[in-house]
Amino acid sequence: MMRSVRSLAAAAAIVMAAVACGGNSGTSGGGASCSKTYKVGLVTDVGKLSDKSFNATSWQGVVDAQNDKSLCVQGKAIESNQPTDYAKNMQTFVDQGYDMVVAVGFLMGDDTLAEAKKNSGTKFAIVDFAYTPTQSPPANLTGLVFKEDQAGFEIGALAGLMTKTGTVGQVLGLKIPPVVRYAEGYKAGVKYTNPSAKVLEVYQGPGDGAAFNNPDWGKARAIDEINQNADIIFGGGGNTGNGALLGALSKQKACIGVDTDQFVSYPDADGCLMTSAEKKLATAVKTAITDMVKNQWPSSNLLTFDAANGGVGISSYHDYDSKIPADVKTKITDIQKKLADGSLQTGVNIS
Amino acid sequence: MNEFLQRADLVGLAAATLLASTPLVLAALGGVMSERSGVVNIALEGIMLTGAFMGYVAALATHNLWFGVGVAILSGALIAGLHAVLAIEFLVDQIVSGTVINILAVGITGVYYRTFIQQQNVAGPGTLPVWKIPFLANLPVLGPIFFQNQFVTYAMVVLVVCVHLLLFRSVWGLRTRACGEHPLAAETAGISVRFMRYGNVMLSGALGGLGGAYFSLQQVGNFLPNMTGGKGFIALAAMIFGKWTPFGAFLASLLFAASDALGSRLQFYGINIPYQITSTLPYVLTIIVVAGAVGRAIAPAAVGRPYKKS
Numbered sequence: 298m299m300r301s302v303r304s305l306a307a308a309a310a311i312v313m314a315a316v317a318c319g320g321n322s323g324t325s326g327g328g329a330s331c332s333k334t335y336k337v338g339l340v341t342d343v344g345k346l347s348d349k350s351f352n353a354t355s356w357q358g359v360v361d362a363q364n365d366k367s368l369c370v371q372g373k374a375i376e377s378n379q380p381t382d383y384a385k386n387m388q389t390f391v392d393q394g395y396d397m398v399v400a401v402g403f404l405m406g407d408d409t410l411a412e413a414k415k416n417s418g419t420k421f422a423i424v425d426f427a428y429t430p431t432q433s434p435p436a437n438l439t440g441l442v443f444k445e446d447q448a449g450f451e452i453g454a455l456a457g458l459m460t461k462t463g464t465v466g467q468v469l470g471l472k473i474p475p476v477v478r479y480a481e482g483y484k485a486g487v488k489y490t491n492p493s494a495k496v497l498e499v500y501q502g503p504g505d506g507a508a509f510n511n512p513d514w515g516k517a518r519a520i521d522e523i524n525q526n527a528d529i530i531f532g533g534g535g536n537t538g539n540g541a542l543l544g545a546l547s548k549q550k551a552c553i554g555v556d557t558d559q560f561v562s563y564p565d566a567d568g569c570l571m572t573s574a575e576k577k578l579a580t581a582v583k584t585a586i587t588d589m590v591k592n593q594w595p596s597s598n599l600l601t602f603d604a605a606n607g608g609v610g611i612s613s614y615h616d617y618d619s620k621i622p623a624d625v626k627t628k629i630t631d632i633q634k635k636l637a638d639g640s641l642q643t644g645v646n647i648s
Numbered sequence: 649m650n651e652f653l654q655r656a657d658l659v660g661l662a663a664a665t666l667l668a669s670t671p672l673v674l675a676a677l678g679g680v681m682s683e684r685s686g687v688v689n690i691a692l693e694g695i696m697l698t699g700a701f702m703g704y705v706a707a708l709a710t711h712n713l714w715f716g717v718g719v720a721i722l723s724g725a726l727i728a729g730l731h732a733v734l735a736i737e738f739l740v741d742q743i744v745s746g747t748v749i750n751i752l753a754v755g756i757t758g759v760y761y762r763t764f765i766q767q768q769n770v771a772g773p774g775t776l777p778v779w780k781i782p783f784l785a786n787l788p789v790l791g792p793i794f795f796q797n798q799f800v801t802y803a804m805v806v807l808v809v810c811v812h813l814l815l816f817r818s819v820w821g822l823r824t825r826a827c828g829e830h831p832l833a834a835e836t837a838g839i840s841v842r843f844m845r846y847g848n849v850m851l852s853g854a855l856g857g858l859g860g861a862y863f864s865l866q867q868v869g870n871f872l873p874n875m876t877g878g879k880g881f882i883a884l885a886a887m888i889f890g891k892w893t894p895f896g897a898f899l900a901s902l903l904f905a906a907s908d909a910l911g912s913r914l915q916f917y918g919i920n921i922p923y924q925i926t927s928t929l930p931y932v933l934t935i936i937v938v939a940g941a942v943g944r945a946i947a948p949a950a951v952g953r954p955y956k957k958s
Contacts, residue, residue: 347766347872376762472923499915502927506877512868513875517664518912524660525916536872543868547778564771565869 331369335397335590337362338390339374339582340383342402344509346376348535349563350556351509351578355401355424358582365583368590383408391416397589399582400424403473404508413438420594422585424578425475427599427648434598439588441581444603445475446482446645447636448574449533451611452553453486454632455571456529457494458625459551466497466522468541470509470534474647476500479533479555479574481645490628497522501537512540519544519552529553529571542566551617558612571621573612577602604636656917661909662793669898669905670801670866671696671876674859675883676890676897677811678852682728683892684815685848686828686841688952690746691731692856693880694753699724699860701757704871707773707864708765716773717799717861724857725850727753732849736842739954750880758873765871775869776800800862807855812894824848828948831955841955856880885934891945900937904930 339359341352359372373395375386383405390398391412397420400409406426413421413435421438428434456465467483470476484496499518506514519530519541530545531553532538538555545552546569554573559566581602588594602608610633614621635641675692682689702723707716727749734745779802781795794805815821823844826834831841859879864871882904889903890896911926 345873347761497916499912500923502911502923502925504924504928504931505912507874510872510875511877512870512872513863513877514912516867517668517909521657521660521664521909521913522916524657539870540868543775547775565774567771 330366333369335368335370335586336390336393336395337370337372337397337399337586337589338387338393338395339372339399339401340386340390340405341374341376342383342404342509343377343379343507344402344535346374348509349539350554350559351535352376352401353562354557354578355399355582358579359399359586361579361583362586368587370586370590380404384412387412387421388416391419395419397422397586399585400426402426403475404471410434410438420589422582422589424581436596436598437594438598439585439595440599441585442599442601443475443478443576443581443609444601444643445478445574445576445609446485446643446647447604448576448609448611449479449482450486450489450636450643450645451629451632452531452572452574453483453488453496454490455486455611455621455625455629456483456531456553457487457489457491458628459571459621460491460494460529462526462528463491463493464495464497464526465529465531466519466525466527467499467531467533468515468518468522468538468544469498469500470537471503472500476533477647478645479531481647482643483531483533483574485643485645486632489632497525497527501534509535509537512536512543515540516544516547520548523548523550531555531574533574539563539566542569545569554612560612560615567616570615571617572614574609575612576609577607581608604633605639659789659792661906661913663796664909665902665906666793667797667801667905668908669901670804671859671862671879672883672886672901672904673804673808673898674800674855674862675880676886676901677807677894678728678855678859679884679887680890680892680894680897681811681815681824681848681855682852683887683951684821684828684948685824685845686831686948686950686953686955687732687735687845687849688742688746689728689731689849689852690743690881690884691728691749692852692859692883693876693878694746694750695724695728695731695853695856696860696863696876696880697753697757697874698727699857700862700864700875701753701761701860701871703857703861704773704864705760705765711773713773713776713865716865717776717858720861720865721854721857724860725854728849728853728856729846731853732846735849735954736845739956742952742954754874757871761871761873772869773865776866798866800858800866803858807858808894808898811855815894820844820847825948827955828950831950831953835955835957842957845955859883882930882934885937888945888947889937892948904933907933 362370363372400423403425409423427440427442515537529551532541533555542552552569559573699720703716703720706719734740735742776798784795785791823839827841827844886900889900907929911929914926
């Protein structure tokens with residue numbers, strides 16, 4: 298009996314140690330000639346900084362702001378291990394007197410709203426979330442949203458033009474609005490350039506392992522879709538999507554990345570990558586930080602990034618450039634222009 | 649009908665099932681070996697995670713995937729050795745020491761991942777090559793399912809047979825089972841219970857370590873915090889469902905893997921069940937199995953009971 302009490306205590310001690318080591322942080326910056334240094338804290342969702350896309354790029358926005366010496370910004374990140382950490386991690390920054398907290402991701406919407414209401418002296422920006430008037434968001438809170446459907450439309454148009462089998466696939470993360478906008482935009486884009494083409498899609502369900510973080514699952518699903526004749530796979534969901542890219546690579550099919558130029562951020566998949574559907578998370582985060590520093594905080598609780606202001610788009614074709622015919626490139630450029638000037642609509646309206 | 653069959657893609661489903669069953673089978677085999685010798689091994693989740701991490705680090709450092717696989721196996725055996733020391737030398741409650749290892753593995757691999765690996769944006773070591781077995785790979789149906797796989801999956805199939813032979817057709821196996829059923833009798837017959845238990849727990853860890861290599865070296869070519877995602881626990885359910893036999897564990901793992909592969913596929917079969925429900929299939933199945941709906945499973949008599957030579 299004594300023995301098992303002792304070992305339970307040992308187990309508990311190890312749990313505490315593991316928990317204490319669970320959060321990770323990066324920090325630096327702050328120029329020498331600053332009269333005031335603005336402290337900006339970023340809290341990741343469960344996708345973490347290691348996702349090489351969503352969280353990583355948002356953090357890049359903080360780093361960019363930090364490197365811009367005129368802003369006098371000092372940044373720090375906390376990674377969330379589970380959804381119940383979101384509020385706690387944000388509060389940690391507030392308690393340490395941070396000027397601004399950046400919450401990364403739709404999944405943190407409710408917690409960020411509550412934290413912002415509670416701490417009116419701190420500015421809050423949340424990536425991927427738009428509050429409705431009925432939620433009465435306070436003035437210190439702004440959502441940073443993207444028209445992912447426009448980026449999805451562009452890669453869909455490309456996939457529609459490039460598919461040889463007439464079937465393309467997409468492997469997606471959780472079914473939340475930003476992901477659905479990508480997915481629906483992708484389908485609309487495929488139909489726009491290739492009305493007879495078929496689009497296979499699969500979303501990661503709650504039982505399919507860690508949300509946005511299960512590349513093994515994503516890879517298997519990409520191979521499923523390839524078995525069903527798909528020859529281009531769009532991987533839209535953090536590490537889960539990265540797995541889908543690997544699946545396409547292993548079957549020598551083409552793949553399309555998400556959120557950032559994955560040719561750079563995820564070189565493992567360079568062998569199959571046509572392009573990536575980008576949303577300029579870093580630009581958005583840096584814009585919000587700049588607004589905070591310059592005292593130009595948006596009064597509408599919302600900053601929107603779309604094709605018109607360069608907030609979404611597609612990456613360079615890199616190694617795939619030579620495999621894409623000139624007329625396809627022309628058509629894509631044309632579609633980008635039309636999306637930017639508003640003469641072409643994706644028809645996707647999800648918020 | 650033909651169109652239905654093509655859409656159902658049963659061959660693809662079977663191939664996906666065998667692939668997804670790989671870590672489950674390896675961990676379940678590890679569980680069988682350990683528990684047959686009388687040591688409960690719920691540490692398999694942590695052992696796999698350790699193997700996945702160490703294997704990846706070794707492969708990244710040496711640019712040699714095979715070295716990585718070796719390190720994964722070895723590190724699995726070593727961390728299982730810790731479990732063995734706690735359970736055999738210090739007579740710690742085996743559930744507690746297994747839990748300690750599971751938590752330790754998550755913490756340590758997570759921390760070292762963040763400090764050393766996460767920062768770099770270099771290409772990883774890649775993944776183990778697909779070996780198409782000459783001639784056999786071109787067989788219809790069987791070829792794509794069995795003969796176009798990667799190393800860990802081939803090894804898994806071979807190991808099912810090996811572990812069966814080892815446990816039920818060898819002296820080692822007879823002694824192992826004696827230690828798991830009635831250690832005092834075994835000791836009386838001149839068998840070192842301590843030695844047999846150490847041996848089996850560490851072999852169990854080696855199997856778990858290889859299961860870990862499936863994630864980081866065969867499938868993803870990368871390590872992610874907690875990437876084993878509970879597969880070690882599902883493997884334990886498979887072991888119980890398979891009544892502590894290698895073939896039983898293999899078939900049970902296939903069932904879990906099939907429900908996993910099928911659940912996701914229902915989305916593009918156009919069947920109107922919310923995918924949130926279908927994706928939970930393996931877990932629902934696990935609960936049913938563990939709740940004993942499939943007949944009584946009898947564990948080795950002395951499993952979980954520390955044995956002290958008196």
